[in-house]
Amino acid sequence: MPGAIFWFRKGLRLHDNKALIAAVESRGKKVYPVYVLDPKFVNPKQMGLNRLRFLLECLLDLDYSLRTKHNSRLIVLRGDPTVVIPEQIEAWDVDRLVYEDEPEPHNVERDEAIKAVLKESNSACLVYCTPGHTIWDPKYLLKINNGKPPLTMQSFTTLAEKKADPPARPINAPTAEAMQLMLPRDVPETDKAEGDMYSVPVVENVKDFVALYSSLGVNGDQCTIDEADEKENNAGTPIVKGGETEALKRLSIKVNNRHTWVATFAKPDTAPTAFDPPSTTILSPYLANGSISPRLFYYAILDCYEKNRKENGHAHTKSPTSLMAQLYWREFFTLCGRELPHFGAMVGNSICKQIPWSRDMALLRAWEKSHTGFPWIDSVMTQLRTTGWIHHLARHSVACFLTRGDLWVHWEMGRDAFERHLLDADWSLNNANWMWLSASGFFHQFYRVYSPIAWPKKTDPNGDHVRHFVPVLKDMPKKYIYEPWLAPLTVQKKANCIIGKDYPYPVVDHNTVKNANLTKMKDAYGRHSDGKINWEEDVAQNVSNADKVIQTTGIGEYEYVSKDTHNSGKRKAVAAPSEVDSDENTVKVEGQSSAPKKDKAKDINSKPTRGNRSKILRQTTLEF
DNA sequence: AGGAACGTTGACGGT
DNA sequence: GACCGTCAACGTTCC
Ligand SMILES: Cc1cc2nc3c(=O)[nH]c(=O)nc-3n(C[C@H](O)[C@H](O)[C@H](O)COP(=O)(O)OP(=O)(O)OC[C@H]3O[C@@H](n4cnc5c(N)ncnc54)[C@H](O)[C@@H]3O)c2cc1C
Numbered sequence: 266m267p268g269a270i271f272w273f274r275k276g277l278r279l280h281d282n283k284a285l286i287a288a289v290e291s292r293g294k295k296v297y298p299v300y301v302l303d304p305k306f307v308n309p310k311q312m313g314l315n316r317l318r319f320l321l322e323c324l325l326d327l328d329y330s331l332r333t334k335h336n337s338r339l340i341v342l343r344g345d346p347t348v349v350i351p352e353q354i355e356a357w358d359v360d361r362l363v364y365e366d367e368p369e370p371h372n373v374e375r376d377e378a379i380k381a382v383l384k385e386s387n388s389a390c391l392v393y394c395t396p397g398h399t400i401w402d403p404k405y406l407l408k409i410n411n412g413k414p415p416l417t418m419q420s421f422t423t424l425a426e427k428k429a430d431p432p433a434r435p436i437n438a439p440t441a442e443a444m445q446l447m448l449p450r451d452v453p454e455t456d457k458a459e460g461d462m463y464s465v466p467v468v469e470n471v472k473d474f475v476a477l478y479s480s481l482g483v484n485g486d487q488c489t490i491d492e493a494d495e496k497e498n499n500a501g502t503p504i505v506k507g508g509e510t511e512a513l514k515r516l517s518i519k520v521n522n523r524h525t526w527v528a529t530f531a532k533p534d535t536a537p538t539a540f541d542p543p544s545t546t547i548l549s550p551y552l553a554n555g556s557i558s559p560r561l562f563y564y565a566i567l568d569c570y571e572k573n574r575k576e577n578g579h580a581h582t583k584s585p586t587s588l589m590a591q592l593y594w595r596e597f598f599t600l601c602g603r604e605l606p607h608f609g610a611m612v613g614n615s616i617c618k619q620i621p622w623s624r625d626m627a628l629l630r631a632w633e634k635s636h637t638g639f640p641w642i643d644s645v646m647t648q649l650r651t652t653g654w655i656h657h658l659a660r661h662s663v664a665c666f667l668t669r670g671d672l673w674v675h676w677e678m679g680r681d682a683f684e685r686h687l688l689d690a691d692w693s694l695n696n697a698n699w700m701w702l703s704a705s706g707f708f709h710q711f712y713r714v715y716s717p718i719a720w721p722k723k724t725d726p727n728g729d730h731v732r733h734f735v736p737v738l739k740d741m742p743k744k745y746i747y748e749p750w751l752a753p754l755t756v757q758k759k760a761n762c763i764i765g766k767d768y769p770y771p772v773v774d775h776n777t778v779k780n781a782n783l784t785k786m787k788d789a790y791g792r793h794s795d796g797k798i799n800w801e802e803d804v805a806q807n808v809s810n811a812d813k814v815i816q817t818t819g820i821g822e823y824e825y826v827s828k829d830t831h832n833s834g835k836r837k838a839v840a841a842p843s844e845v846d847s848d849e850n851t852v853k854v855e856g857q858s859s860a861p862k863k864d865k866a867k868d869i870n871s872k873p874t875r876g877n878r879s880k881i882l883r884q885t886t887l888e889f
Numbered sequence: 890a891g892g893a894a895c896g897t898t899g900a901c902g903g904t
Numbered sequence: 905g906a907c908c909g910t911c912a913a914c915g916t917t918c919c
Contacts, residue, residue, distance in 0.1 A: 532890070533890045585890090586890080657890085708890090710891085712891080712892095713890085713891040713892085714891060714892075715890095715891060715892090716892065716893095719891085720891075720892090779892095
């Protein structure tokens, strides 16, 4: 009998893996577990070292389980799946290709392309796939919602809680006895074997990382990485370790063992500044690549609710803030990403406001590399780059700052940066949340702007997050920790941190740009209601561009130059610190935190005072 | 799950 | 005990 390829894509687990069970039921021992390192995703523009290492840890864990319990191993292929999968189907005498569905349109397209290749070559191989990445089958949710995805969380909640059947119970991982596999002839059992090209690659540092990318045929110039980045990448301290084993352990520690915590969980009350330990579960990296089953998570929460009811007698928190609702957000956004055309771009996306964002590379870089001069923003972005995870409300803060709050940079560029750095990067969730934060889609109260100073103060008045992730500020007095440019020079000297030398001036004056951006948002929104955005024409004109975005998975890979790229060019540092401390009691702090200013500085070349610094700061160098 | 200004309320302690 | 200033906490409104 011919065999089956079981293709792991997401769903990097043996528990609750319906497709895997189906493969074993249909082809017995001859099920070949495969993973494909696809350069379309595994490349430095889209995947940073931390996420790559996380992925490889997940693969190693699968490999280990397959070896120790199932007499098999993970077979890692490299290249374009539409090429390498049909090749191996042919080479290994395979007549079943089995996998768990991926919801993203570009992945669906790839799968269709493979089916087309098989059909064209008159292959006898049949393709079997099952849903499993989400709690409910997206097709089922659509069916019970008149064929359309809900567009608000409230309607999604009604769908989940009032109309949908309870989700399928998670199924256990196959036992060793139930699943004993064999390998194709050319695949050695041990990866120590000479010339084993199927093993999980070892990537410990940037050198290995570049070598791997080259082996996938990634163009050399995409692999350049500067020395500072290399050092930071090598020293990365990812917040969690990858693998199904770790995922299951974490679920029991963070969820199963804490029923009262789970039942009283309210997302807005969790602190974005907490990092040791963080205030939410950090199960997202595992959910993103399926090393934990969302249904296992779902029923773990339900069990907690039940235990809480019996023990504490009070109700659990409700959607949209409860822990269960966090899974609903994932479910909701995944469904939207699957169903709404051009979800990965502004242009051609019917739920996305058309806003004339800039694509200022210098501002983008300042933000991504922690050179904004706003300690909270720089601290969160450092946490993101080094640990691969940040709290949801920290994501709010930095995403708002990059887009409508301060820098007016396109949300797609922020989305791409998150894609690179987040361990939990997920196409649908990332796009949806960036639209949310930039007030482009789902959320429209654009006047709700996060302050990079007031917001972190609420949960971290001492600035411990900043002191940890931006150590150059560790001795800055509490009073100035979020706005060190206001510290008198004597204080800066004492703290060993001179603003403009050891730590940059802020790239913008928050209040000034916030107000200017509010006007731009009003204008952009006004154009929609005035009908000045002509969907028929605009979409027709831009749709080819948007199509390109979708084809390239919606991530990076395309050049779209907005007419509004007015902020580019090199900036010079001209702002200077004040020399004397302001009298705490009598002088109101001006600049960043004062009442709306009426005196707008006219001459950006004049000597900086607090009053006119806003305009000058806009020109602060970004080559810090 | 925004922030700031401004207004109201009520606790507290001093006169 | 009435009266008053102060202040924090909370509510409302606007952008
Ligand atoms: C701009 C921006 C980009 C984001 N990009 C991603 C992304 O690429 N991948 C990703 O998984 N999450 C993303 N999120 C959502 C959210 O911030 C993370 O899912 C969450 O912080 C993960 O931490 P946790 O597992 O501790 O969350 P918990 O609070 O413990 O929640 C449990 C699970 O619910 C899901 N969840 C929670 N919040 C959301 C949400 N807002 N939307 C969708 N699902 C949610 C996650 O799978 C999470 O693991 C983004 C949010 C913002 C504001």
